[in-house]
Amino acid sequence: MSLSFLLFVLVMANVGSRQIHQAVTESYVYSALQTARTARLYLNPDHIDDYFSADGGEHPEEYHKIQEEWQKLADSNSQGVLMIYLIQTEGENYERIKFGLTSVHPSLFQDHPDLKLSPIDSVVNSGINQRKAYAEIYQGAKRAVVIHPQQWEEDHLTVIIPVKTEEDKIVGLICVQKKMEILRTAIEKHAHRVMFSAVLLFVIIMPLFALGLRRWLLNPLKTITRETLRFAEKNTMPEAQLRASIKMSNEIGVLARSIDIMEAQNVRYVANLTQATRKEEQIQAELNMARDIQLSMLSTDFNISGVDLFASMEAAKEVGGDFYNFYVLDEDRVVITIADVSGKGIPAALFMLVSMGLLWSFIPDSPGALARAFDVANLWLCNHNDSMMFVTVFTGILNRRIGTFTYVNAGHNSPLISRRELSKFEYLPMAQNGFLGINDKAVFHEETITLNHGDWLFLYTDGLTEAENGENEFFGEDRLLDTLNEFNNSSAKELISYVHERVKDFVNTAPQSDDLTMLALRYL
Amino acid sequence: MSLEITKSVEGTSLTLTLTGRLDTVTSKEFDKEFEAAVSGIKDVTLDFAGLEYISSAGLRSLLKAKHAISDGSIKIIHANNVVKNVFSMSHFSDHIPLEDD
Numbered sequence: 001m002s003l004s005f006l007l008f009v010l011v012m013a014n015v016g017s018r019q020i021h022q023a024v025t026e027s028y029v030y031s032a033l034q035t036a037r038t039a040r041l042y043l044n045p046d047h048i049d050d051y052f053s054a055d056g057g058e059h060p061e062e063y064h065k066i067q068e069e070w071q072k073l074a075d076s077n078s079q080g081v082l083m084i085y086l087i088q089t090e091g092e093n094y095e096r097i098k099f100g101l102t103s104v105h106p107s108l109f110q111d112h113p114d115l116k117l118s119p120i121d122s123v124v125n126s127g128i129n130q131r132k133a134y135a136e137i138y139q140g141a142k143r144a145v146v147i148h149p150q151q152w153e154e155d156h157l158t159v160i161i162p163v164k165t166e167e168d169k170i171v172g173l174i175c176v177q178k179k180m181e182i183l184r185t186a187i188e189k190h191a192h193r194v195m196f197s198a199v200l201l202f203v204i205i206m207p208l209f210a211l212g213l214r215r216w217l218l219n220p221l222k223t224i225t226r227e228t229l230r231f232a233e234k235n236t237m238p239e240a241q242l243r244a245s246i247k248m249s250n251e252i253g254v255l256a257r258s259i260d261i262m263e264a265q266n267v268r269y270v271a272n273l274t275q276a277t278r279k280e281e282q283i284q285a286e287l288n289m290a291r292d293i294q295l296s297m298l299s300t301d302f303n304i305s306g307v308d309l310f311a312s313m314e315a316a317k318e319v320g321g322d323f324y325n326f327y328v329l330d331e332d333r334v335v336i337t338i339a340d341v342s343g344k345g346i347p348a349a350l351f352m353l354v355s356m357g358l359l360w361s362f363i364p365d366s367p368g369a370l371a372r373a374f375d376v377a378n379l380w381l382c383n384h385n386d387s388m389m390f391v392t393v394f395t396g397i398l399n400r401r402i403g404t405f406t407y408v409n410a411g412h413n414s415p416l417i418s419r420r421e422l423s424k425f426e427y428l429p430m431a432q433n434g435f436l437g438i439n440d441k442a443v444f445h446e447e448t449i450t451l452n453h454g455d456w457l458f459l460y461t462d463g464l465t466e467a468e469n470g471e472n473e474f475f476g477e478d479r480l481l482d483t484l485n486e487f488n489n490s491s492a493k494e495l496i497s498y499v500h501e502r503v504k505d506f507v508n509t510a511p512q513s514d515d516l517t518m519l520a521l522r523y524l
Numbered sequence: 525m526s527l528e529i530t531k532s533v534e535g536t537s538l539t540l541t542l543t544g545r546l547d548t549v550t551s552k553e554f555d556k557e558f559e560a561a562v563s564g565i566k567d568v569t570l571d572f573a574g575l576e577y578i579s580s581a582g583l584r585s586l587l588k589a590k591h592a593i594s595d596g597s598i599k600i601i602h603a604n605n606v607v608k609n610v611f612s613m614s615h616f617s618d619h620i621p622l623e624d625d
Contacts, residue, residue: 340580341580342580342581342583342584343548343580343581343584388584388587388588388591389584390580390583390584390587392580392614411613411614411615411616412613413613414613430612430613431613431614431615433615434614434615434616434618434619435614435615438587438619439618439619442618462579462580466579472576513547513548514579
């Protein structure tokens with residue numbers, strides 16, 4: 001930046017000086033011309049030869065008079081005339097000149113002490129430039145010619161005008177040589193002045209500019225950058241906000257205040273997000289724990305003698321509303337249960353636990369008591385059920401020794417039974433009872449059938465039959481029946497797995513809408 | 525929305541016509557609508573002509589509705605076979621009667 005400024009200054013200095021040079025030169029030329037023309041007035045062209053003799057030839061008084069006047073001219077010129085002289089050219093190409101009348105400014109000898117003037121009537125060789133000039137006057141008929149200084153060391157210019165007779169014949173040339181000392185001085189002074197002012201300005205302004213730049217642009221930017229980096233790393237509010245140190249109202253100030261605002265928003269947002277995430281994670285952790293608890297309440301030990309038993313539950317949400325259970329009541333009897341609460345998630349699971357707890361606490365020692373257990377459990381649930389939840393339950397007690405199977409179906413999907421001799425599944429009769437939890441006047445009824453060795457029982461929840469595919473079709477009871485009858489009757493575990501596969505195939509990519517729970521038992 | 529409810533009132537009788545499904549998601553809609561429509565009503569008729577499916581969550585909504593009209597009556601008309609099946613299996617018609625006409 002400073003370089004270009006310097007360049008600019010140099011150009012200005014140069015341009016300025018050239019203009020001054022031109023102007024001053026013109027004025028010099030004009031002045032020299034005036035002098036020459038004035039000098040010419042004193043001459044009589046017809047007496048030209050007299051002016052080339054030392055004493056004035058035939059007109060000495062005239063000669064001396066002219067000499068006097070010319071000297072006055074030379075002396076009086078304050079701009080410093082060097083000389084006024086009269087010449088005649090000799091030769092076709094003006095190779096030589098003869099000197100005539102001459103007058104010289106006294107200062108000339110001060111500057112050039114060794115200078116010796118050519119005496120009158122002497123002839124010398126002329127220079128190239130001078131010859132050119134003479135040619136222009138003689139041939140080009142120019143009224144005046146100027147020889148400018150060719151080099152900077154020559155500090156004078158020469159003006160040449162012809163002396164003509166009445167017949168327009170050129171009989172001599174008057175030359176006025178003028179020193180351009182003042183011009184050079186003026187130019188030098190000008191150049192110096194310009195450079196000086198430029199340097200001064202530069203020295204004063206540049207620091208001021210740099211200072212201003214630093215103060216109003218660089219420093220604020222530096223501060224902003226530093227703060228932005230710090231925030232990117234630490235993500236905390238600064239001790240002092242940017243607007244405290246950057247107060248200007250221009251774009252930098254706007255930037256600073258915007259960053260302040262953004263930082264505050266960001267910190268707040270992150271805090272909220274962190275809090276929300278923490279809450280979310282907490283909820284998720286509790287849900288996971290709830291699921292673990294629920295799963296651990298499902299019976300897992302399928303190793304019960306006398307029966308080949310297997311079950312599975314696949315919850316639609318983290319915590320499901322379905323339930324299955326089996327346990328050995330005594331050396332003869334095994335209790336199996338499948339149940340479905342209206343709903344899903346933690347509320348359903350809680351209701352389920354209460355229901356099951358109640359039921360089992362009343363599980364019987366004698367027939368007719370299973371139904372009574374349902375009565376009592378139902379009553380309790382109805383009286384403590386503001387949320388209008390209900391549960392469908394199928395509970396059966398199998399006596400492994402004699403094969404009797406006593407069950408209560410409280411509003412649940414009818415299980416399927418396959419008699420060994422028929423080798424075909426069919427639905428048990430429809431439930432005789434409604435579900436638990438709603439009708440406090442309900443009286444429950446139990447059924448008893450006898451199983452033979454090799455008979456199958458298949459229990460499920462409506463998540464199976466109501467599994468939907470993408471086209472709003474349900475899996476349905478018919479398809480379940482067909483699926484079971486396709487099965488090769490190998491083991492309970494494989495049966496469950498087989499049905500599971502078929503349901504999955506049917507549903508395909510549609511999302512699971514309800515818990516999928518099954519229990520299969522074979523009386524061995 | 526897979527449930528549409530249209531309402532008509534005659535004096536203290538309210539008829540709600542349901543079209544679509546009454547499941548876990550839509551039962552919330554039903555609860556809201558019913559609660560908003562029920563003040564001053566003594567008799568409620570639910571027209572299930574357009575109802576394709578009802579889940580246990582739907583049954584629960586019906587129970588809540590019945591509870592809200594504790595001193596009035598509520599009945600269901602035009603139930604399709606799917607709904608009838610669910611009702612009979614769960615003995616739900618003990619709570620809210622299904623009427624054929």
